[in-house]
Amino acid sequence: MDTIHTAIENGKRMLIFSQFTSMHELIATKLEDAGISYFYLHGQTPSQERVEMSERFNQGENSVFLISLKAGGTGLNLTGADTVILYDLWWNPAVEDQAAGRAHRFGQKNTVHVIRMITEGTIEEKIYELQQKKRKLIDQVIQPGETMLSSLSEDDIRELLSV
Structure with missing residues (x-):
């Protein structure tokens, strides 16, 4: 939450990836407690809703987009983000690179920072x-x-x- 608060204070817009929906539920609760609006995309999100959320995010709505690592792997163009947080790691680094690539798309005008959360x-x-x-x-x-x-x-x- 410290990372999220600091990013928002600095005008950053972020994608937060996790491979666990239960982790996204915990993060969502913390965001709601802090009064931070967000989008949430998971494996059961219908295609039309995925597109609509992506467009709304890219147009500046909400600073946080929670995305399931697997659900966010294809078909998303999220150039509205300038920060990617990989909350938990995946065995295959290509999966993480693909997730981070959601923000590294044609039309991206900002430098994109990727943060990997790793517990020592x-x-x-x-x-x-x-x-x-x-x-x-x-x-x-x-x-x-x-x-x-x-x-x-x-x-x-x-x-x-x-x-």
Whole structure:
């Protein structure tokens, strides 16, 4: 809540992702207690309502948008946000990147800040460390601007195909 209050005081608009609907319910209660209006999108939200909430958020309504990590993975353009909070981590960093990508869309005029909430000394911290190892490995194989295939030598391809 400190992060949310500070962000709102500084004119930030945020997407808060969690993989747990029960966590969103806890956050929603805290937001309501603080008098903060929000949108909430989860797996059961109908398509038309998803679009309507997205448009309203992008037009400036509400500073907070709670989104289920899986439900927010496709089809959303939320350029009205400049802050993405990943409340809990997902094993696959690509899922998190896709979620953060909801704000990194064509038409985005603001710098987007991504905040990962990690509790020290927990499995979340270990997940994050594993994710960083995965990212480092991928970065070693694929350089910026390359696709995986263009970064492979002929020998690499032959080895992959066992030719």
